[in-house]
Amino acid sequence: MMTIWGRLTSINVAKAVWAARELGLQFERIDVGGPYGGLDTPEYGALNPNRRIPTLDDDGYILWESNSIVRYLAARYGAAGTLWPADPRARGLSDRWLDWQATSFGPAMGPAFVGLVRTPEAQRNPQAIASSVEQVGRLLLLLEGVFADGRTFIAGESFTMGDIAVGCAVDRWFLLPVERPETPALAAWHQRVASRPAAQGILGQPLQ
Incomplete structure (x- = not known):
């Protein structure tokens, strides 16, 4: 199960969601940050000690920093020559x-x-x-x-x-x-x- 934490009005969350959609991945997105709050909870802090968005949970593999998430998704799930060029x-x-x-x-x-x-x-x-x-x-x-x-x-x-x-x-x-x-x-x-x-x-x- 893949989850992306963060509000879609965040440019950084948008990057992660767009990458996941381009790759045809199934995921759940949970609104946190901005008007939704939730970044200061112990649960979110355990996922992301920076308490920023987005955070990716890919079947227990936790990753934060939006461009790192884009790179990871492209490398792991992208067919050769798509988001992650093979050369x-x-x-x-x-x-x-x-x-x-x-x-x-x-x-x-x-x-x-x-x-x-x-x-x-x-x-x-x-x-x-x-x-x-x-x-x-x-x-x-x-x-x-x-x-x-x-x-x-x-x-x-x-x-x-x-x-x-x-x-x-x-x-x-x-x-x-x-x-x-x-x-x-x-x-x-x-x-x-x-x-x-x-x-x-x-x-x-x-x-x-």
């Missing part, structure tokens, strides 16, 4: 985007997301939000350059785990009420991944 070099091209999302895009996006979504207007830091928007704008142009060569997905012509991590992050950013640079190639890729059956009900979630 190490092809896999590296996909895998780097999970790290890029966690170390570059995510931190750049954080101040604007928290400021605009989770902070009352009177308490917002306009300078921090503006700096965040500027930083993400540069990263969007980087992504635009990646797709400007006509590639279909982020690591080439096949949909892989890299598309999931970056797809969830870009989707959230596109929902924020901020000015963005023109990125038609990136927008076309976003539309391609958002139209996948496994992405339905995951992308486009209300911002929380």
